[in-house]
Amino acid sequence: QVQLVESGGGLVQAGGSLRLSCAASGRTIRSYAMGWFRQAPGKEREFVADISWGGGSIDYADSVKGRFTISRDNAKNTVYLQMNSLKPEDTAVYYCAADVRRFGRNHKEYGYWGQGNQVTVSS
DSSP: OOEEEEEOOEEEETTOOEEEEEEEESSOGGGOEEEEEEEOTTSOOEEEEEEOTTSOOEEEOTTTTTTEEEEEETTTTEEEEEEOSOOGGGOEEEEEEEESSOOTTOGGGOOEEOOOEEEEEEO
């Protein structure tokens, strides 16, 4: 099975940028479709973006489209989420997820999750 560890979160002012990384170990991520989700206090986990096994198909939540970019480097066994033009409403714990099948926006179906990484955007 694959283990996932997120990094790169932190505190940033509105309008700033952060890049999250999700490093995988145990298995090559070439076999996994990958997703990013986030959860704010008191809210349900929500879809941010996902990417197919080879990176040729990508989907974004409307709330982040045009500001966030998901990418993957299978040689480095890592998935990234570049976040630009951050807004206070982007504040949440961000999680990466993986599964051999592509579940897209359906977080309940993903089999593997990272521990989460806090992103805080101040106004």
